[in-house]
Amino acid sequence: MKEDFLHYLWRFKKFNTLDLKSAQNESITIIKTGDYLELAGPDFFNAHIKIGDQKWAGNVEIHLKSSDWYLHNHEKDPAYENVILHVVWENDTPIFRENNIEIPVLVLKDYVEKEVLNNYNALLSPKTWISCERQIKEIDDFVFKNWQERLFFERLERKSKFIYELLEETNQDWEAVLFCLLAKNFGLNTNGLSFMQMSKSIPFTIIRKESFEVENLESLIFGTLGLLDGEKEDVYFKDLKFRYFYLLHKYQLEKPFINPVQFFKHRPDNFPTIRLSQLANLYSTHQNLFSKIIDLKMAKSVYELMNVSASSYWQNHYQFDKESPKKAKMLSKSFLDLVIINTIIPIQFAYSNIMGDSVSEDLIDFIKEVAPEKNAIIDKFDFIGIKSKNAFESQTFLELKNEYCNHKACLKCAIGMELLKN
Known part of the structure; x- marks a missing residue:
């Protein structure tokens, strides 16, 4: 599992949000998940969360393991002092602020349905040229064309x-x-x-x-x-x-x-x-x-x-x-x-x-108006049934393959997101 999957789960609330409990056994209500800016510092900014009877506004940090907090030296970085919730897949150690107060932890694996996890594994597990090559033709045409424009x-x-x-x-x-x-x-x-x-x-x-x-x-x-x-x-x-x-x-x-x-x-x-x-x-x-x-x-x-x-x-x-x-x-x-x-x-x-x-x-x-390029990547897309009619399309396919597929960045790709959603 990759950390960006947890970002996806939190960002789109792809887990059971009812009766959430922190690892410290306090009730959690998510009012706003926060802004996913992909910048240096915490993963989500300006989240609004109710923990117990207290409403909090601040940042959310996400890790596969809670111990990654120390692995990444966040305890030494003042940018992480405003983290109000630590979201993890596995809680293997408690995390404390500089004032020695423990940071509330939400363990996501307790609230994610098996079907969501299976969809994720099905997308990333195949040892194919690109992860979605068996499903990419199923993508809605409107979603596909909008994504092509963004890729271009x-x-x-x-x-x-x-x-x-x-x-x-x-x-x-x-x-x-x-x-x-x-x-x-x-x-x-x-x-x-x-x-x-x-x-x-x-x-x-x-x-x-x-x-x-x-x-x-x-x-x-x-x-x-x-x-x-x-x-x-x-x-x-x-x-x-x-x-x-x-x-x-x-x-x-x-x-x-x-x-x-x-x-x-x-x-x-x-x-x-x-x-x-x-x-x-x-x-x-x-x-x-x-x-x-x-x-x-x-x-x-x-x-x-x-x-x-x-x-x-x-x-x-x-x-x-x-x-x-x-x-x-x-x-x-x-x-x-x-x-x-x-x-x-x-x-x-x-x-x-x-x-x-x-x-x-x-x-x-x-x-x-320009003919598509001829190269190995465009030929391979053609082989799996995604044909380039012009250079606009071939350029978007090159961007998709080199900047997303090669890095297994399915959860940053509109095609991967759509497949997970469905």
């Missing part, structure tokens, strides 16, 4: 924390923040960190100044990532290298240490050379990209705005000195869908929060 915005809230950190680092320059996010996105999982390091290493003021000549952007980006190190016979390589060292001197930049980029296990169209050239061309085409992206409401508008390709040299190359059959290397729709999911929607959400605007419905409509 919880996911955006988490992603926004990184955006706010970047804002601090860039002195509130949204264009610079967008460049960092796009660079990370263009690097995908394998090279995302390296591309991000590159984007932070080049002051965005320089990107602005040099964006009118794409070769200068490529030289800065490629050079910073170490892709212009060594010697090659390729004329384009030599030109970029010359430009890079000229720009280093012009702006008095130092070559930073950055994790090497990886070509291994990538399809050629995802080679770092191709993605970096596409990124350079995007910024060469749009000098004020953030102002154009922030108001986009449709996926089609993104596809039109970001209709760029790698530079002409890369039409018949994937690496320097290695010629390949000619191919126009445009940003594909599937790749731009990832950009919408991982960059555009999060930055629009963060920006609207700071500006005090409400764009919740717009963001949901926007992301519902």
Whole structure:
């Protein structure tokens, strides 16, 4: 049993509340269970409880065993001096205040019906991919859709924390923040960190100044990532290298240490050379990209705005000195869908929060136009009969699995709560 189950029992009064007795044999009447804030300190704040003939207003602390009070050092914390009731599953030792008065104890296991306990065990016991995979399809559609909306915005809230950190680092320059996010996105999982390091290493003021000549952007980006190190016979390589060292001197930049980029296990169209050239061309085409992206409401508008390709040299190359059959290397729709999911929607959400605007419905409509991601988690949900029709749904399933199911947090999940209730 986990402590959050006891929180659930107390919060929703899922036990027999008639004729309650404390371990000290005093009658207990629950007037108000208190506010469940999940903050530091007692579990429930401002509870109203009648113990014996005395009405109390204060906090309630919950533990599996009463001895956990001492295990967690609550006796040394003044925040727990206002606890009026200690709710436990097992009362194995008396607990005293600093003034040596014993804290009243309610032993929940004496008042919980067997059916409630069986429902809890049935939900958490199966050794399945997720605890509710046999029952999740039974959830009421209204409950499920409301929970998906909350999961979607919880996911955006988490992603926004990184955006706010970047804002601090860039002195509130949204264009610079967008460049960092796009660079990370263009690097995908394998090279995302390296591309991000590159984007932070080049002051965005320089990107602005040099964006009118794409070769200068490529030289800065490629050079910073170490892709212009060594010697090659390729004329384009030599030109970029010359430009890079000229720009280093012009702006008095130092070559930073950055994790090497990886070509291994990538399809050629995802080679770092191709993605970096596409990124350079995007910024060469749009000098004020953030102002154009922030108001986009449709996926089609993104596809039109970001209709760029790698530079002409890369039409018949994937690496320097290695010629390949000619191919126009445009940003594909599937790749731009990832950009919408991982960059555009999060930055629009963060920006609207700071500006005090409400764009919740717009963001949901926007992301519902995007195809769902393809990965092992989404495939597994599909296998158990929960299909993603669009990226809104796939994003919520990723949040559900990673932030709830993986942590067995069924009692913080609307699906788990509904299953227990039923």
